[in-house]
Every structure is written in structure tokens, then in C-alpha cells.
Amino acid sequence: xxxxxxxxxxxxxxxxxxxxxxxxxxxxxxxxxxxxxxxxxxxxxxxxxxxxxxxxxxxxxxxxxxxxxxxxxxxxxxxxxxxxxxxxxxxxxxxxxxxxxxxxxxxxxxxxxxxxxxxxxxxxxxxxxxxxxxxxxxxxxxxxxxxxxxxxxxxxxxxxxxxxxxxxxxxxxxxxxxxxxxxxxxxxxxxxxxxxxxxxxxxxxxxxxxxxxxxxxxxxxxxxxxxxxxxxxxxxxxxxxxxxxxxxxxxxxxxxxxxxxxxxxxxxxxxxxxxxxxxxxxxxxxxxxxxxxxxxxxxxxxxxxxxxxxxxxxxxxxxxxxxxxxxxxxxxxxxxxxxxxxxxxxxxxxxxxxxxxxxxxxxxxxxxxxxxxxxxxxxxxxxxxxxxxxxxxxxxxxxxxxxxxxxxxxxxxxxxxxxxxxxxxxxxxxxxxxxxxxxxxxxxxxxxxxxxxxxxxxxxxxxxxxxxxxxxxxxxxxxxxxxxxxxxxxxxxxxxxxxxxxxxxxxxxxxxxxxxxxxxxxxxxxxxxxxxxxxxxxxxxxxxxxxxxxxxxxxxxxxxxxxxxxxxxxxxxxxxxxxxxxxxxxxxxxxxxxxxxxxxxxxxxxxxxxxxxxxxxxxxxxxxxxxxxxxxxxxxxxxxxxxxxxxxxxxxxxxxxxxxxxxxxxxxxxxxxxxxxxxxxxxxxxxxxxxxxxxxxxxxxxxxxxxxxxxxxxxxxxxxxxxxxxxxxxxxxxxxxxxxxxxxxxxxxxxxxxxxxxxxxxxxxxxxxxxxxxxxxxxxxxxxxxxxxxxxxxxxxxxxxxxxxxxxxxxxxxxxxxxxxxxxxxxxxxxxxxxxxxxxxxxxxxxxxxxxxxxxx
Numbered sequence: 017x018x019x020x021x022x023x024x025x026x027x028x029x030x031x032x033x034x035x036x037x038x039x040x041x042x043x044x045x046x047x048x049x050x051x052x053x054x055x056x057x058x059x060x061x062x063x064x065x066x067x068x069x070x071x072x073x074x075x076x077x078x079x080x081x082x083x084x085x086x087x088x089x090x091x092x093x094x095x096x097x098x099x100x101x102x103x104x105x106x107x108x109x110x111x112x113x114x115x116x117x118x119x120x121x122x123x124x125x126x127x128x129x130x131x132x133x134x135x136x137x138x139x140x141x142x143x144x145x146x147x148x149x150x151x152x153x154x155x156x157x158x159x160x161x162x163x164x165x166x167x168x169x170x171x172x173x174x175x176x177x178x179x180x181x182x183x184x185x186x187x188x189x190x191x192x193x194x195x196x197x198x199x200x201x202x203x204x205x206x207x208x209x210x211x212x213x214x215x216x217x218x219x220x221x222x223x224x225x226x227x228x229x230x231x232x233x234x235x236x237x238x239x240x241x242x243x244x245x246x247x248x249x250x251x252x253x254x255x256x257x258x259x260x261x262x263x264x265x266x267x268x269x270x271x272x273x274x275x276x277x278x279x280x281x282x283x284x285x286x287x288x289x290x291x292x293x294x295x296x297x298x299x300x301x302x303x304x305x306x307x308x309x310x311x312x313x314x315x316x317x318x319x320x321x322x323x324x325x326x327x328x329x330x331x332x333x334x335x336x337x338x339x340x341x342x343x344x345x346x347x348x349x350x351x352x353x354x355x356x357x358x359x360x361x362x363x364x365x366x367x368x369x370x371x372x373x374x375x376x377x378x379x380x381x382x383x384x385x386x387x388x389x390x391x392x393x394x395x396x397x398x399x400x401x402x403x404x405x406x407x408x409x410x411x412x413x414x415x416x417x418x419x420x421x422x423x424x425x426x427x428x429x430x431x432x433x434x435x436x437x438x439x440x441x442x443x444x445x446x447x448x449x450x451x452x453x454x455x456x457x458x459x460x461x462x463x464x465x466x467x468x469x470x471x472x473x474x475x476x477x478x479x480x481x482x483x484x485x486x487x488x489x490x491x492x493x494x495x496x497x498x499x500x501x502x503x504x505x506x507x508x509x510x511x512x513x514x515x516x517x518x519x520x521x522x523x524x525x526x527x528x529x530x531x532x533x534x535x536x537x538x539x540x541x542x543x544x545x546x547x548x549x550x551x552x553x554x555x556x557x558x559x560x561x562x563x564x565x566x567x568x569x570x571x572x573x574x575x576x577x578x579x580x581x582x583x584x585x586x587x588x589x590x591x592x593x594x595x596x597x598x599x600x601x602x603x604x605x606x607x608x609x610x611x612x613x614x615x616x617x618x619x620x621x622x623x624x625x626x627x628x629x630x631x632x633x634x635x636x637x638x639x640x641x642x643x644x645x646x647x648x649x650x651x652x653x654x655x656x657x658x659x660x661x662x663x664x665x666x667x668x669x670x671x672x673x674x675x676x677x678x679x680x681x682x683x684x685x686x687x688x689x690x691x692x693x694x695x696x697x698x699x700x701x702x703x704x705x706x707x708x709x710x711x712x713x714x715x716x717x718x719x720x721x722x723x724x725x726x727x728x729x730x731x732x733x734x735x736x737x738x739x740x741x742x743x744x745x746x747x748x749x750x751x752x753x754x755x756x757x758x759x760x761x762x763x764x765x766x767x768x769x770x771x772x773x774x775x776x777x778x779x780x781x782x783x784x785x786x787x788x789x790x791x792x793x794x795x796x797x798x799x800x801x802x803x804x805x806x807x808x809x810x811x812x813x814x815x816x817x818x819x820x821x822x823x824x825x826x827x828x829x830x831x832x833x834x835x836x837x838x839x840x841x842x843x844x845x846x847x848x849x850x851x852x853x854x855x856x857x858x859x860x861x862x863x864x865x866x867x868x869x870x871x872x873x
Contacts, residue, residue, distance in 0.1 A: 049122060050100065052240040056152060056232055063200045065174050066530065069516045071189065078180050078188045078800050084114035089143065096238045097144040104604035105135055106486055106543055108193055108478035109211045111175050115141050118861040124214070124231065127249040127612065130222045132549060133296065135542055136214040138244065140233070146204040147236040151212050154230050156248055160223035163248070167219060170231075171196040173211040173539055176515075179523025180476045181800035188800050189518055193478060195528060196537045213542070216248060224252040251615055253622055255552040256559050257300065260499055260634045263489075263548060264336060265294070265506040266467070267303030269322055273509035274529045286533035287322065291329035293527065293535040294506070298489075298548035302331045302391075303506055307381075309342040312349035313373070315381040323390060333391020336424065336502060343398050343412060346373050359402040360409065371415040378419035394422045394443065403433035403819030404704060404716040410436035424465060430755045432822040448594035449496040454640055456497035465500040470595050471540070472503035473525025479598035481540035486607060487596040489547025494554050494635065495590045550607065553614040555632070558583065560621040562632035572624035579617040580636070586610060587637045589851065603863075606850035613852065651845050651867065652737065652789065652837065660840050664735065666723065666812060667834040670696040673723045677708035679818070680719040687832055696721075696831040700816060704823040720761075722813035727765040730809040732836065736867060738790040738812075740834035744782050746827035755779065757820040758829070760790065761813040766805035772798070775817070785832075792836075839868030 071077075093099045101115035102124070121138050128134035140146075151170050156163040173193045180190035196213050204210050214231060227248045234241035275283050294303065305323065309315050317323065323335070344356060347366055350373065354364035378395070385393055397416045401409035413423055417440045424443035427434055430450050444451075445465040456464055471485035489501060507527050511520025514528050528536040561579045564572055591600050602610070655661045667673070673696060675682040680700045687693040700719045708717050732738075744756050756778040764771040772795055778786055796806055814829070821827065846865040853860060 050245070051243050053232065053243045055234045055239075055241045058150065058152065060150075060152070060200045063198060065172065065197050065199050065202060066195075066515055066528075066536075068176065069513060069519070071177050072518055075177075075187055075189050075518055078190050078802070080110040080112060080190065082110070082112050082114050084116055087115050087117070087141065094143070096240070096242065098140045098142040098146070100138055100140060100233070100242070100244070102138050104608070105137055105213075105546065106479070106483035106604040106607070108482065109139050109173065109209050110193065111191055111208045113139075113141075113209050115139070115209075116861065118859055121244065123245040123247065125247045126216075127251060127615065128216065128218045129251045129253060129255050129615075130218050131220040131254055132218050133545060134216045134218065134248070135546070136216060136231075136246065136248075137211060138214075138231070139209050139211040140204070141209050142204050142206055144206050144237060146202075146210075149202045149204055149210065149235040150200065150233070151214075152232050153214055153246070154232075156216070156227035156229040156246060158225040158227045160225035160250075163216065163218060163222060163227055163229075163250075167217045169198060169215045169217075171213040171215065171537075172199050172202055173213055176517055178476050178517045181798055182476060183474050183523045183525065185476070185523060185800065189523075190476065190800075192476065193539055194517075196539055196542065197530075198534070198536075213539075214246075215542075218248075218250055220254070222250050224250050226250075252619055253556065255549065256556045257552055258555040258634050259631060261493065261551065261555075262301040262500040263299045264301040264500060264502040265299060265303045266502065266504040266508075267506040268508070269303075269305065269319055271507050271509060271514075271529075273512065274507065274514050276512075282533055286529050286535075288325065288329070289533055289535050290507070290527070290529075291326050291331065293537070294326075295330040297537075297541055297545050300330075300332060301500065302326050302333065302335045304336045304338055304502070305393075307337050307339040307342050307395075309345045309377070312345050313377060315339070315342055315377050320388075327391070334394045334422075335391050337393045337395050338399060339395055339397045339416075340399055342377070343374065346370055346377075349373075359400055360398055360405050361402050362405060362408065365408060371411055374412065374415035375418045378416050378421055382419055382421055392422070394424055396424050396426060396445070400426050402716070403431070406433040406436045410440060413437055413440035416440075426467065429462070429464075432820055432825070435822070443500075445500075445502065449492070449498060449592075450594050451497070452592075453495060453497035453635075457635075457640070463500075464496075464498045465502055466496070466498045467502050467504060468595070469504045470597065471544075473505065473508065475597070476523065477598055478540070482543040483601060483604060484596040484598055485540050486543045486547040486550070487601050489544045490550030490607075491547075491554070491586070491590055491610075492593070492596050493547070494551050495587065495592060497635075546607070550611055553611050553618070554583070554586070555634075557614045557618045557621070558632040558636040560618050561636060562630075563626035563628050564621055564624055565627075567624060567627050569624055572621070575617070575620050575624065579621060580638075582613060582617050584637045584639060586614075587635075588639070592642055603848055603850040605854075606852055609850065609852040609854050612854060650787075651843060652739070655839060655843055656837075660843065662838050662840055663739075664730075664836040665834075666730075666738075666836065667694070667696070667740075667831070669694045670831075673721055676720040676722060676813075677717060678706075679703050679708040679717070680721065682721055690832075693832065697828055698814070698831065699826070699828045702818050702821045702823060702825040702827070704818060716818045718759075718815050718817055720813050720815035722761075722811050724811050725809055727810070728808050730812075731807045732762075732792050732809050733796070733803045733806040735792055735836040735838040737792060737837040738795075738834075739837050740788050741785050741832040742778070742788050743785050743830040743832075744778060744827065745830075746782065746825060748822075748825060748827070755820070756782075756827075757816065758788075759815040759817065761811075761815055762795075762809055763811040763813075764805040765808040765810045767801065771801070771805055771809075774798075789837075842866055842868045 087099055089099055099115055100121040101119040102121045103119060124136045126134050126136055153168045153170055155165045174195045174197045175191045176194040177189045178192040179185040180188055229246045231244040231246060232241045307315050308318050350370040351364055351366040354362055356362050395416055397412050416423055422442040424445045425437055425441045426445050428446040428450050429444040443463045443465055447467055447469055449466055451464055468488045471481050471488050505526050508524040510522045510524050517523045526538055530536055557579055561576055564576050567573055670684045683697040684694050687695040698721050704716045707715050757775050759775040761773045762771045844864050845867045848863040
């Protein structure tokens with residue numbers, strides 16, 4: 017599917033789009049337009065962008081594919097040599113991006129509360145080479161006071177060569193917007209976009225009002241500067257934070273790569289800047305600390321003074337700690353002939369002394385912690401334990417729990433290997449929001465944390481990291497019922513150079529440190545902070561509602577009812593997802609408009625006195641269950657009924673499909689009710705104790721079934737979808753069958769490595785036919801190796817991971833109608849338009865998802 021954008025007059029859309037008036041933002045005086053002005057006298061010290069390492073010869077670039085056409089410049093833009101444009105912060109600007117007509121910049125307008133950080137962004141599209149490009153911002157002033165210039169930071173979004181499409185990509189990269197560098201002068205090639213990020217910090221004592229100023233832009237190639245008007249509405253209230261919600265991060269204290277060969281004074285200065293930045297980016301819980309042990313008996317915390325400095329900076333407990341190195345040291349001491357592999361694949365189970373030693377050591381450490389007055393430590397003793405060693409893992413957790421320490425496990429509570437841990441875990445910490453909200457609030461045994469690594473660095477798609485990240489941290493976090501976000505990683509530098517994203521073991525992520533010891537933020541962390549603020553706007557409104565329920569004032573009760581309706585509508589509008597990636601969310605501009613609606617409702621309520629003083633709950637809506645999904649014929653089914661689909665059968669009589677491991681068997685039968693069709697019955701008996709043919713090392717393996725294809729026989733690039741019907745039956749109980757994970761793996765004649773792999777969850781749908789469709793366009797984009805390998809597929813494989821299922825599970829997948837599909841004419845799949853927009857504006861961009869572009873010309 018390709019997304020196209022159309023700009024329509026606003027009058028055309030009024031019937032279907034709710035209008036959120038923002039006249040209060042700019043009503044004090046008419047906005048001025050961008051204008052020419054003399055170049056200001058500038059004595060700012062020159063600061064240049066960080067030098068970048070060259071790309072290794074083994075890497076191939078996978079550049080962003082821009083489908084927009086070259087913009088038409090108006091005379092004024094031609095004269096100065098560049099076009100100014102604006103995009104929401106969740107929409108990336110790549111070096112080769114092309115601005116669209118509706119993105120042309122007129123002014124920078126925003127709103128914020130006292131104490132809040134608010135980003136204002138704009139970009140330049142140059143049609144000539146720019147020399148000594150500079151951007152400076154004035155103070156923002158109004159009759160009520162001033163936001164001084166030293167509270168406004170101008171940063172340039174710098175492009176870096178990042179492993180793409182994932183952090184594990186070791187041969188392909190993309191030049192990607194990554195860091196927000198505080199520089200004062202910069203050059204630019206013609207046709208290469210430059211994006212500036214103006215971070216406004218509103219001091220906590222700022223009076224409400226409309227603050228105005230300008231951003232001045234100039235370079236050596238034009239005799240004038242361009243002045244961009246800025247209007248910032250400071251609201252009458254401060255944001256509150258839900259006391260039940262916590263933000264943390266995995267973190268390398270005294271990062272060896274960042275602080276290599278640095279003096280102790282530099283390290284202390286830079287670390288203090290990091291702790292301050294953590295607080296400014298919304299962290300209210302200390303990052304992870306790593307426990308150590310040298311003598312196989314005594315546990316200690318390295319650099320304990322750093323914990324004290326974190327607490328003084330405003331971070332708080334409880335403190336998440338990990339102890340893999342401690343447990344590993346105990347294992348070596350008690351099991352000298354044992355070997356430890358990744359994810360705790362140990363060759364030999366330890367003796368009872370091993371577990372006893374863990375309890376004794378952690379008991380002593382807990383006594384020491386209390387004596388030093390440190391906050392509570394919550395321990396993850398071993399991280400992401402393999403399913404094959406779940407009994408070992410559970411015993412380790414039991415030993416730590418016996419020391420009186422609360423534990424958290426980096427494990428999906430819906431996984432088949434979760435059961436042995438349940439008695440010894442206080443907190444489940446999973447990557448997806450895998451447990452529904454109504455299930456979480458329906459129990460009080462466990463707390464649920466999330467490590468959204470898909471947003472923080474695993475997937476290098478900037479819309480996943482920025483838009484998905486904002487949703488994960490804000491509206492999605494509120495909707496989830498989870499209490500803590502703890503992503504990997506604040507400052508991951510897996511190599512010898514923190515600014516080299518291609519030569520380490522993986523392509524890193526997070527903040528960097530410059531030569532002055534200052535933090536260089538990653539662009540997606542600004543989006544995380546915006547999500548955090550979205551959540552604070554929600555909670556601030558909930559608190560205002562909660563404290564005024566039952567007011568004797570009729571007008572106040574009317575405002576309370578309206579605010580409750582807004583909260584419920586917001587809750588219902590969230591398309592709940594386990595992982596918020598890049599799709600099926602609101603359009604980017606809708607986030608701020610919904611925030612403005614929350615702010616308006618809050619301001620109205622605060623004009624009435626509170627009738628109570630206690631804290632609101634995390635969720636203040638009455639209807640918490642998801643709305644029933646409307647039964648609707650899919651676009652593909654409609655196209656098939658209309659004869660607008662061509663197909664290529666990959667199943668046939670299924671004689672070419674073969675089972676690959678001992679746990680599985682394949683049988684071909686006539687399809688029930690379809691005399692001319694065969695179906696495949698693939699039965700798997702999950703066995704966690706016996707290797708099924710993976711080479712003797714993987715008793716918890718990957719049963720699979722596959723079909724090979726000759727070179728040139730199967731061209732996926734010419735089709736739109738891979739489609740199949742699948743039916744599941746098993747011996748699982750009603751709890752275990754809530755999740756049914758199935759994998760798809762593809763290989764190509766054009767590359768020796770696996771081309772693509774993904775897994776989907778079929779949920780709890782058993783004994784019914786499920787249509788399963790994979791968008792080939794999305795698969796090709798995710799693989800990140802171009803289209804050529806997809807022109808000759810060598811293997812199509814379905815598989816399951818035994819770790820997703822309990823030992824002894826007997827599960828059968830019936831497969832029918834597996835085929836490739838392509839449209840014979842262009843079809844609009846979806847129209848993307850915001851539910852709310854802000855005024856004033858004359859036009860609105862609406863995007864369309866168009867299917868059939870791969871085959872139709």
C-alpha cells in the first residue's frame with residue numbers, strides 16, 4: 017500500500033471533522049507573517065555538528081524513498097534560496113524529504129503550562145548551497161512577563177548512518193534523523209533538508225498569557241534574515257503527574273564508551289547533566305542499576321555515590337536492579353563444570369548450595385540497603401531466561417524472593433513458560449502491553465511494567481520511534497493499565513565510538529555526550545516526553561474532575577459532566593494495541609488537538625472551587641471495555657467479489673509442502689465442503705525435553721512446515737498480499753489458549769541469509785477459520801534489503817516456537833487457500849484524516865492508502 021496526500025479546502029471537510037477552536041492561542045493580536053529583516057549582530061560562539069565516522073565498505077545504503085514531487089517555490093523563496101516548512105514532531109524529515117504545499121510555514125504557534133518543555137520545529141528545503149546557516153530566537157514576551165532567551169534552546173536535527181531496518185542490521189543502513197545537537201552554525205547542500213528544533217522551557221513561575229517572539233534565520237548567500245513569528249500561549253495551570261505511574265530506563269552508569277579516557281571531574285559533570293536530563297525528560301524513577309559480586313559471596317552496588325546523586329537530582333525509588341553478573345558468579349563457584357550460554361542456556365543444573373547462597377547473599381544485601389537509607393530495590397535476578405530453563409529460572413527467583421526482596425521478571429505473562437514463575441514474581445515486565453486493561457484492574461496480585469524497546473531502538477523506523485513512542489508513553493500508557501515504562505536504553509553504545517552506529521555489535525540508540533559533558537538528546541526521546549506530557553494533561557483533567565464531583569454549583573456539575581464525556585470519548589478513540597508502531601493511530605496533528613481539548617476542559621473546571629483534596633485514580637472513565645468491533649467486509653474481500661483480484665496458488669494439493677521436525681506431522685485431506693480443494697493438517701506435539709531435529713542443542717525448538725520454489729518461480733514483488741485461511745484446535749485450557757502464536761519465514765535465491773521472519777498472534781480463536789493476510793509491501797519495507805531478493809523466493813515456511821507453548825501441548829493447524837493476491841485496478845483502502853483539527857486554517861491535508869500500485873501501471 018502507498019499513502020498519497022491530497023490538500024482540500026476546509027469547507028469540504030467540515031461535515032466530517034470536528035473543529036477545535038484555538039482562537040484563545042492567538043486572539044490577543046493578529047499574527048504577523050514571515051518577513052525579511054536585517055541580519056542581527058551575532059556574537060554567539062561557533063558550535064559545529066559532531067564529526068561522523070565513514071560508512072564501512074561492507075554496508076549498503078537503504079535511503080528513505082520519497083514519493084512527493086519537487087515543490088514549486090514562490091518568488092520570495094526563490095530569492096532567498098529555500099522554502100520553510102513545518103511537520104509535527106512525530107513525522108520525520110529525512111535529508112531527501114520534499115515539503116508538500118500544505119506544510120509551508122507561516123508561523124510557529126503552541127501552548128504550554130508553567131514548568132513544561134514545548135518543542136517548536138521548522139525545516140528548510142534549500143535550492144542552493146547554504147553557508148554559515150544560523151538560527152537565533154528572541155525572548156518571548158507579553159504584558160504578563162517574559163520567557164527569557166536562556167530558557168529557549170535551538171537544536172539542529174542531525175542525520176546519522178544508522179543500521180536499518182533494525183538494531184541488528186549489520187549490512188544495510190539509512191541516513192536517519194537521530195540527534196538534537198546544539199549548534200550555532202551549519203552548512204547545507206542544495207536539496208538537503210535541515211530541521212531545527214526550538215525547545216522552549218516555560219519557567220514554573222510564568223504568568224498565563226500569550227507570549228510572542230521571533231526566530232531569525234539567515235546565511236551568507238542572502239543579504240537579509242527571515243523572521244518567523246512565534247506565539248506561545250501559557251495556560252493558567254501546572255501539569256500534575258499520576259502518582260501511580262512511573263518512568264524509568266535501562267542505563268549504563270559511567271558508560272565506558274562515552275567516558276573513555278575522561279577525567280573524574282568530566283565524568284561527574286557529565287553524569288550530573290545526565291541525571292538532570294532524565295528528570296527533564298520525565299523520568300521520576302531511577303534508571304536500572306547493576307549489582308555485582310567479586311568473591312561469590314557478597315553482593316555490592318558499584319558507585320553507590322551515583323545513586324545518592326540521582327536521588328538528589330529528583331529521581332526516586334523504587335530502584336530497579338539487575339543481578340545477572342551476581343547469579344553468574346554464584347553459578348561458576350557452585351557448578352565449576354557448568355557452562356552458561358545466552359538467555360541462561362546452562363549446560364548443567366546447579367546444586368542446592370547455589371540457591372542457598374543466593375538467599376543468604378541477598379538477605380545480607382537487603383540489610384545493608386536499609387542501613388544506608390536507600391529506597392527499596394526491586395530485583396530482576398536473571399534477564400530474559402530461555403523457556404527451556406524455566407524451572408531453573410523459577411528457582412532463582414524463589415531464592416531471591418526468600419530474601420524478602422520484591423522481584424520483577426522480563427517475561428511476557430501470557431507466555432507458556434510464565435507459569436513456574438508466578439509464585440515468585442511481584443511484577444511482570446514485558447515488551448508489549450500484552451495483558452488487557454480490564455484483566456489488570458480485575459486482580460491485585462501483580463503489577464505490570466513495559467519495556468517498549470520497539471519504540472526506543474530495536475526498530476529504526478522513525479515513525480515507529482516517534483509517533484508510536486508518543487502513543488506508548490501517553491494515551492496508550494493511560495489506556496494500558498501498566499504502571500511503569502522502562503525502555504532499553506537511555507545511552508546504549510555497543511562499540512568503541514559512541515557516534516559510530518555501524519561498527520559495534522549492534523546499532524545503538526539513546527542520548528550521547530559531547531566534549532563539554534553536555535547531553536545530546538535523541539530525537540525520539542523528545543517524542544517520548546511529549547507522550548509523557550499527554551498523560552499529564554489527562555491526569556490533570558481527571559484530578560480537576562475528581563475534586564469537583566458533587567459540587568453544589570450547577571454550572572460546575574455541568575462542566576464536570578462535559579469533562580467526563582471528553583475523557584470517555586478519548587478512551588474510546590484509542591485503538592488499543594500491544595505495540596504501538598507506525599500505523600492504526602491518530603494522525604500526528606490530532607495528538608496536540610486532543611491535548612488542547614483536555615486543556616480547555618481543565619481550565620474551565622479550575623475556575624470552580626474543589627470540594628475534596630484527595631488524589632484521582634489513574635483512570636476516571638466508566639466504560640473501560642473496548643467497543644465491539646463492527647463487522648465489516650474487508651477491502652480485499654470486496655475486491656475479490658468484484659473480480660478485481662488476481663491470485664497465484666501456493667498450496668495446490670499441498671504435496672510440495674513438507675514437515676521439518678520430529679514434533680510435527682503433516683496430513684493432506686479434502687477440504688470440508690469444498691470438493692475441488694485440499695487442505696493441510698499440521699499437528700504439533702510440543703516437547704520441551706527432546707530435540708526435534710535442530711542439531712541436539714535446542715530441545716525447545718521450532719517445529720515448521722515449508723514449501724521450496726525453483727529460482728525464478730515465485731516473485732513476491734509483483735503481488736500485494738500473501739493470504740491464507742487457518743484453523744486452530746488444541747488440548748489447551750481456556751487460559752492457555754488465549755494466545756496462539758504462528759510464524760512466517762521467507763528465504764530467497766538472491767541472498768544466503770533468511771530474507772524475512774515475523775510472528776503473529778491468532779489470539780483465542782479456536783475451531784474457526786481465520787483469514788490471515790500479510791501485506792507484501794510492508795514486509796519488503798521491513799526487510800530493508802530492496803526489492804530484488806523478493807523477485808525469487810526459495811522457501812515459504814510456517815513455524816511455531818515451542819517456547820510459546822507449554823510442554824505437552826497438542827495443537828493442530830489446518831491450512832487452506834494459501835495464495836498470493838494482487839489488485840488489477842487501483843483501490844483506496846483507507847482515508848487518513850484527523851477527528852479534530854485546530855483553527856484558524858484554510859486547508860487540510862488528507863492522506864489516502866492506495867492498494868494495487870505494485871501491479872497496476
